[in-house]
Amino acid sequence: MSTWTSCKDAAKTVAEGLERELPFHRRVALKFHLLICSACRRYRRQVVGIHRLVRRHVNESSQSVVELDLATRQRFIEKLRQASVTIDAGTPAAGTPVIPPDGGSSHR
Numbered sequence: 001m002s003t004w005t006s007c008k009d010a011a012k013t014v015a016e017g018l019e020r021e022l023p024f025h026r027r028v029a030l031k032f033h034l035l036i037c038s039a040c041r042r043y044r045r046q047v048v049g050i051h052r053l054v055r056r057h058v059n060e061s062s063q064s065v066v067e068l069d070l071a072t073r074q075r076f077i078e079k080l081r082q083a084s085v086t087i088d089a090g091t092p093a094a095g096t097p098v099i100p101p102d103g104g105s106s107h108r
């Protein structure tokens, strides 16, 4: 049994965590990985942000909630991951959120 989580595992755990409550040991493993890996921290923030945006958009545009199927989501995530790695390598300024944590939901 390994306590080490690779970036690949971390990404998978992040995606699954949006779907359902994860077992304790997986959440802990992810937490540890996020402590040492800034790329995955950024990735997670983006995935969670997009997940929220999609949710909200779907809720506003129709009554029924339509979920992306897992394959489509994985492809999305892969693209994002590649994009964020590219940004990471080219931009010295770290910690710039691509998506605001809370997109002014109470603004009216």
Ligand SMILES: [Zn+2]
Binding pocket: 006, 007, 008, 010, 033, 037, 039, 040
């Ligand atoms: Zn990582």
